[in-house]
Amino acid sequence: MDRSAPLVAIRDLRLNFHTFEGVARTLVGVDLTLRRGDVLGLVGETGCGKTMTALSIPRLIPCPPGEIVAGQVLFDGQDVLAKSEAEMQELRARRMALIFQDPTTNLNPVFTIEEQMVDAILSKQGIRSLWSYTPVARLLPTPREQRRQARQVAVEMLRRVGIPQPERRIHSYPHEFSGGMKQRVLIAMAVAGRPDLLIADEPTTALDVSIQAQILRLFKRLVQEFHLTVLLITHNLGVVARTCNRVAVMYAGRVVEEGDVRSIFKNPQHPYTQGLLRALPTREHRKGELEGIPGSIPSPLAPPSGCRFHPRCPHALAVCPEEPPPMLPMGPNHRVACYLYADHGPAGAGEDLDDAPALLGDAS
Amino acid sequence: MSRQPLLEVHRLRKYYPIRGGLFRRTIGQIRAVDDVSFAVYPGEALGLVGESGSGKTTLGKTVLRLQEPTGGRILFQGEDLTGLPADELQRRRAHMQMVFQNPYSSLNPRMKVKEIVAEPLVIHGRSKGRPLFERVRELIRRVGLDEAHLYRYPHEFSGGQRQRIGIARALALEPRLLVLDEPTSALDVSVQAQILNLLVDLQEELGLTYLFISHDLGVIRYICDRVALMYLGRIVELAPVETIFERPLHPYTQALRSAMPEPDPDAQEEEILLEGEVDVVDPGFPGCRFAPRCPAAQIDRCQAEEPPLQEVAPGHWVACHLVESGEEGGGGRGKG
Ligand SMILES: Nc1ncnc2c1ncn2[C@@H]1O[C@H](COP(=O)(O)OP(=O)(O)O)[C@@H](O)[C@H]1O
Numbered sequence: 108m109d110r111s112a113p114l115v116a117i118r119d120l121r122l123n124f125h126t127f128e129g130v131a132r133t134l135v136g137v138d139l140t141l142r143r144g145d146v147l148g149l150v151g152e153t154g155c156g157k158t159m160t161a162l163s164i165p166r167l168i169p170c171p172p173g174e175i176v177a178g179q180v181l182f183d184g185q186d187v188l189a190k191s192e193a194e195m196q197e198l199r200a201r202r203m204a205l206i207f208q209d210p211t212t213n214l215n216p217v218f219t220i221e222e223q224m225v226d227a228i229l230s231k232q233g234i235r236s237l238w239s240y241t242p243v244a245r246l247l248p249t250p251r252e253q254r255r256q257a258r259q260v261a262v263e264m265l266r267r268v269g270i271p272q273p274e275r276r277i278h279s280y281p282h283e284f285s286g287g288m289k290q291r292v293l294i295a296m297a298v299a300g301r302p303d304l305l306i307a308d309e310p311t312t313a314l315d316v317s318i319q320a321q322i323l324r325l326f327k328r329l330v331q332e333f334h335l336t337v338l339l340i341t342h343n344l345g346v347v348a349r350t351c352n353r354v355a356v357m358y359a360g361r362v363v364e365e366g367d368v369r370s371i372f373k374n375p376q377h378p379y380t381q382g383l384l385r386a387l388p389t390r391e392h393r394k395g396e397l398e399g400i401p402g403s404i405p406s407p408l409a410p411p412s413g414c415r416f417h418p419r420c421p422h423a424l425a426v427c428p429e430e431p432p433p434m435l436p437m438g439p440n441h442r443v444a445c446y447l448y449a450d451h452g453p454a455g456a457g458e459d460l461d462d463a464p465a466l467l468g469d470a471s
Numbered sequence: 472m473s474r475q476p477l478l479e480v481h482r483l484r485k486y487y488p489i490r491g492g493l494f495r496r497t498i499g500q501i502r503a504v505d506d507v508s509f510a511v512y513p514g515e516a517l518g519l520v521g522e523s524g525s526g527k528t529t530l531g532k533t534v535l536r537l538q539e540p541t542g543g544r545i546l547f548q549g550e551d552l553t554g555l556p557a558d559e560l561q562r563r564r565a566h567m568q569m570v571f572q573n574p575y576s577s578l579n580p581r582m583k584v585k586e587i588v589a590e591p592l593v594i595h596g597r598s599k600g601r602p603l604f605e606r607v608r609e610l611i612r613r614v615g616l617d618e619a620h621l622y623r624y625p626h627e628f629s630g631g632q633r634q635r636i637g638i639a640r641a642l643a644l645e646p647r648l649l650v651l652d653e654p655t656s657a658l659d660v661s662v663q664a665q666i667l668n669l670l671v672d673l674q675e676e677l678g679l680t681y682l683f684i685s686h687d688l689g690v691i692r693y694i695c696d697r698v699a700l701m702y703l704g705r706i707v708e709l710a711p712v713e714t715i716f717e718r719p720l721h722p723y724t725q726a727l728r729s730a731m732p733e734p735d736p737d738a739q740e741e742e743i744l745l746e747g748e749v750d751v752v753d754p755g756f757p758g759c760r761f762a763p764r765c766p767a768a769q770i771d772r773c774q775a776e777e778p779p780l781q782e783v784a785p786g787h788w789v790a791c792h793l794v795e796s797g798e799e800g801g802g803g804r805g806k807g
Pocket residue numbers: 124125126131133151152153154155156157158159160169172407
């Protein structure tokens with residue numbers, strides 16, 4: 108395994124949704140790279156395609172109504188879109204974990220935490236499903252012994268995510284936990300299978316700020332302990348600044364800017380990123396006019412031509428409505444899709460780079 | 472501020488019964504708002520901050536008497552609202568309106584925008600016919616929508632637009648006080664910025680007074696002049712906004728302040744990590760309700776006695792035994 112190759116590489120991903128009102132062009136050429144050990148914040152406003160981008164990695168986009176019309180999703184060098192369903196299940200179970208915003212949608216209310224965690228751990232190990240019907244099964248621990256071991260792992264994981272008295276609490280039902288504790292249980296379940304990739308979709312959005320701080324701190328610790336690579340979806344730029352080393356900003360179905368946390372926050376290049384940061388109420392402009400971004404996000408059913416941001420962009424050029432801008436390098440770890448910088452890169456860099464994603468894969 | 476307060480709240484309490492058992496008898500009480508006193512002055516924005524379940528919404532609704540208080544008094548322009556009969560109360564209510572958090576559930580889905588905005592004017596018999604329509608049109612323009620929007624239904628609008636409609640409706644009776652309950656919490660940041668701009672403009676132009684409820688300290692810092700922090704039904708600190716952000720004294724305020732993620736990767740503030748979660752203490756517990764989570768709690772006093780809200784400096788109120796006894800900064804963990 109090539110450790111320097113990206114763990115996840117999404118290239119020019121295009122996703123349509125077939126709806127009653129027509130074809131929604133939801134993702135229009137998403138490019139995204141996660142290097143091993145990255146904690147990448149994927150930000151952007153509601154409906155821009157963050158969840159769909161993330162779901163493309165475990166191939167969980169509902170198709171139909173969705174249809175991937177172009178592009179590539181590589182996980183550890185393997186082409187996810189080309190795999191069989193069985194191979195995909197295996198890959199998901201062994202190497203990826205997902206956490207969603209609302210803990211209640213992830214936990215089954217009628218089973219205890221123990222039952223759910225033990226099942227999750229066993230299915231991650233794949234022992235039951237793969238080997239239990241073969242002659243080898245006799246040499247393996249009995250199912251009962253397996254469950255006992257899985258239970259020990261579960262208790263240990265609960266302890267590590269900060270659930271007090273895990274031996275006792277493991278017998279509880281989900282509703283017996285508070286929101287923050289449920290999210291800890293989910294995190295325990297997610298990392299119990301030792302995944303390489305953790306996808307967390309708005310994991311702290313429903314939580315209070317003091318609980319959010321606890322969960323983010325836990326997250327950071329686990330990333331270190333388990334050598335996780337994380338795709339963290341959030342609309343909270345403060346959470347990104349506190350947690351991530353890299354950021355990708357999405358607008359209307361595309362990644363429009365990508366870079367290290369510091370350079371994105373200190374030196375945003377894309378007019379949309381600049382607008383997002385200026386829209387935040389900060390101490391400097393108390394009660395002053397917040398600049399924000401005029402207008403509202405476009406419908407994927409009838410998106411603007413060319414750069415989809417052009418009707419709202421204060422710097423739009425004559426070319427902007429014509430063709431979508433190419434992704435341009437702005438430094439070793441910073442890329443932006445905007446015509447304003449078209450002559451900053453090497454001549455003709457735009458088109459070339461778009462066709463040579465490998466070049467961008469390991470920018471460090 | 473030496474002016475007469477617009478709104479005064481004295482020792483306000485709102486308890487909800489906890490029912491249980493076979494006959495759903497009352498087996499206990501939730502002290503959602505418990506002995507809260509404060510004043511709001513004309514033209515200011517008073518922020519109300521706290522984690523979910525701290526009693527913010529209950530306080531907002533009880534102040535407007537959308538809910539009956541369990542005890543205490545509410546004075547609006549010097550007049551006691553708590554004893555008023557229903558019809559009198561209805562008249563006063565015109566001066567005090569509420570904007571709700573959820574722009575999806577707070578508008579009647581079967582009414583056109585025109586009817587939604589006109590309804591309070593009709594109920595209060597303020598106007599009808601042509602003048603009514605003129606007023607509705609003026610309101611809808613004032614909140615940044617246009618006349619064509621009047622003939623549509625709420626589901627045809629985005630979250631931000633719905634919140635504008637809610638604001639237009641709240642403004643219809645020319646209120647003096649607006650209680651805004653998390654008005655931007657469900658919105659994306661660029662839309663939130665537009666709504667915050669609108670609220671700042673409206674306040675200036677119409678001389679409105681705001682009681683602004685939010686759990687977002689960034690929004691509170693932007694829009695409020697003074698801030699009250701609530702914890703489990705009580706105000707634990709109340710001070711001008713700069714004081715709350717620069718020199719908070721209550722350990723809970725300090726912890727919340729440090730938990731607030733600033734959109735700045737260089738903001739390496741030391742985190743005061745609060746243990747546990749908001750947990751309702753047994754009503755019989757005599758001590759400070761924050762004691763189970765307080766990093767500065769002292770065994771004897773904090774467990775034995777609930778600290779009163781006291782003015783420790785002009786305009787700066789704190790409910791903490793440590794601050795009272797002069798140990799500046801209660802938790803004081805902010806700088807290690
Ligand atoms: N089941 C579906 N049917 C039709 N369109 C869908 C469906 N699911 C998602 N979409 C489309 O995807 C877009 C939102 O993508 P999503 O990834 O959920 O955004 P985000 O997570 O950034 O809020 C929507 O604007 C919608 O067009």
